Amino acid sequence: MAIETPTKPTLGDKIYDALFHNYVWKSIFRTGYPNTPRNQMLVVATNVFLHLHPTRIHRTHVKITHTYCLGGLSFFMFLGLTITGILLMFYYVPSVDRAYLDIENIQTNVQFGQMMRNLHRWMAHAMVILVFLHMMRVFYTGAYKPPREFNWVVGVILLVLTFLLSFTGYLLPWDQLAFWAITVGTNIAGSAPVLGPKSRFWLLGGLQVGPDALIRFYTLHVIGLPLLAAIFMAVHFWRIRRDGGLARPL
Amino acid sequence: MATAVVARPVARPQARARDEEVLVWPDLVFIEFIAAMLFTITLFFLATVMNAPLLDQANADVTPNPSKAPWYLLNLQELLLHMNAAMAGVIIPSIWLGIMAAFPYFDRENDGQGVWFGTERAVKITIISGLVGIIGTWFLILWDSGKIAFFLNDWFGLSGGDNLRFLENVRSMQTQLPWPEWASDITYLPFNLKLLASDAPGGPTEFQNLDFPGWLVEQGIPIMAIVGLPSLMIYAMWKAGWVLTRRDALLALFSGFIGAYGILTLVGTAFRGQGQELVFPWELKVSEGIPGQE
Numbered sequence A: 001m002a003i004e005t006p007t008k009p010t011l012g013d014k015i016y017d018a019l020f021h022n023y024v025w026k027s028i029f030r031t032g033y034p035n036t037p038r039n040q041m042l043v044v045a046t047n048v049f050l051h052l053h054p055t056r057i058h059r060t061h062v063k064i065t066h067t068y069c070l071g072g073l074s075f076f077m078f079l080g081l082t083i084t085g086i087l088l089m090f091y092y093v094p095s096v097d098r099a100y101l102d103i104e105n106i107q108t109n110v111q112f113g114q115m116m117r118n119l120h121r122w123m124a125h126a127m128v129i130l131v132f133l134h135m136m137r138v139f140y141t142g143a144y145k146p147p148r149e150f151n152w153v154v155g156v157i158l159l160v161l162t163f164l165l166s167f168t169g170y171l172l173p174w175d176q177l178a179f180w181a182i183t184v185g186t187n188i189a190g191s192a193p194v195l196g197p198k199s200r201f202w203l204l205g206g207l208q209v210g211p212d213a214l215i216r217f218y219t220l221h222v223i224g225l226p227l228l229a230a231i232f233m234a235v236h237f238w239r240i241r242r243d244g245g246l247a248r249p250l
Numbered sequence B: 001m002a003t004a005v006v007a008r009p010v011a012r013p014q015a016r017a018r019d020e021e022v023l024v025w026p027d028l029v030f031i032e033f034i035a036a037m038l039f040t041i042t043l044f045f046l047a048t049v050m051n052a053p054l055l056d057q058a059n060a061d062v063t064p065n066p067s068k069a070p071w072y073l074l075n076l077q078e079l080l081l082h083m084n085a086a087m088a089g090v091i092i093p094s095i096w097l098g099i100m101a102a103f104p105y106f107d108r109e110n111d112g113q114g115v116w117f118g119t120e121r122a123v124k125i126t127i128i129s130g131l132v133g134i135i136g137t138w139f140l141i142l143w144d145s146g147k148i149a150f151f152l153n154d155w156f157g158l159s160g161g162d163n164l165r166f167l168e169n170v171r172s173m174q175t176q177l178p179w180p181e182w183a184s185d186i187t188y189l190p191f192n193l194k195l196l197a198s199d200a201p202g203g204p205t206e207f208q209n210l211d212f213p214g215w216l217v218e219q220g221i222p223i224m225a226i227v228g229l230p231s232l233m234i235y236a237m238w239k240a241g242w243v244l245t246r247r248d249a250l251l252a253l254f255s256g257f258i259g260a261y262g263i264l265t266l267v268g269t270a271f272r273g274q275g276q277e278l279v280f281p282w283e284l285k286v287s288e289g290i291p292g293q294e
Helices: A011-020 A024-031 A038-044 A070-090 A101-109 A112-142 A148-170 A177-190 A197-202 A211-242 B024-049 B072-080 B084-102 B122-144 B147-156 B162-167 B172-176 B212-239 B245-272
Strands: A055-060 B020-022 B184-190 B208-212
Touching: A011 B162, A024 B122, A024 B245, A038 B020, A038 B024, A038 B212, A055 A197, A055 B024, A055 B072, A070 A112, A101 A112, A112 B024, A112 B245, A148 A211, A148 B072, A148 B084, A177 A211, A177 B072, A197 A211, B020 B024, B072 B084, B072 B245, B084 B212, B122 B147, B122 B212, B122 B245, B147 B184, B172 B212, B212 B245
Parallel strands: none
Antiparallel strands: A055 B020, B184 B208
8 A cells, every 4th residue: 555645735736725725715705715525515505695506406407408597697687787777877867858868978978888778778688588488498397386386476576577677777768769669558558447547647657758757767767676676586586495496306 | 084184285305315416516606607608798799789779869749650669568569459458458468477377376286397398298289389379379460450351352362242341350340240230339237336335426327338349349359369269279189188287288378378479579579560550571661750751
């Protein structure tokens, strides 16, 4: 039996130690760099963002064709929309006099303004599509079945919230496209029996799309609906863990 | 007497097979990272090559023709052309969302979860009912816009004459059938909570008149089509021995919905021109509604 003789630490070992075994790193991450199974599990369990996940999952669930990452990507779009949305809010004032000019200003005078607006718009479309595809994935893999019944219901609510988020954002550029799309859209809502005209009035703050509608849509778009969506998302993600992770054959 | 204890079919905790499991870091986190990067790069690329649209400033006096809702609501706008507005715009979508939310309370079986499709005939049911949704919806849209009668007439020289004119589209059933006079003037007493209160401020409920042919084309036939045709499809599939479980029935219903929803969105987006006329996508023009530039 050969006896292992200790070797001198290489330069790589020294850099590694300096980076990951120092006092500051350990105060932030508690674990070393996740290159051993123990550290890999610890990092998932002790990090507030990663602990959304369990430390281990069934091997079928890392197969890309099982979920196509659709739910995660929907959430990723939400995060991206929050970031680009906050940047757009720096320059945008939701008043009829300024809204359109502010959008033009963002596109022409703000560094990367056009880019931010483009990203925000295409991500919004992507989120609507991804959420819808995610619903189809969950349905066709039978993942709504017990014990995940309620999480499917939360998902349907999130689908509606996604539509509403997109719909309220549609008015904000205050161009012809926005104005008439929201006119048509709110007319559809207004045709409801009994509650229709009232809910249309409540949504628009008047009888037609005008300054009051703009401020209402803006408030709903930047705080009301995102807050609601975030709460339902928290429930949605929590329930995935509580209900035993992703569905798999019993 | 023995007390029967009926076990409720709940998911039992699964035995954890450690050798079947992988670590989230790196196996899952890596995939998530790649997916996020791919989307970030794709979206940045898209945002570089394609600008978000911005038309002229909003003007309540200038109506573009056609005026359209955001694309994901165009399915409802399309439905609106074929039936009563409240039904198409609010009642049907609300009821459908309720039905979808209730799926897991209808299909409570545990088996078949966590795998794509899951039952023996699931793929066949999905494809066939999806196609029924797609083709059926297209057919109904073509019929209701009078295009089928137009094709038969213009392309094949077939004409049913005046006696068959009521088959041209849904609306023509109201105008082209010899309805007796009383049919458009049926007196009825609407259900009203005021009936229950003897001293209601609005006074007694009044009798109202129902225009039966109008009701038939606006609400009766659309309800029959939307409730009846999917039911008929599922019934036929059950008779044919394809649909055996509640899961199968839901697969047929949901796939039919996806087909119909897709077609409604597509037609509303790409096939509706000025005045909401049915046109080919390459004929679609938008008039900005500016006087002198129509």
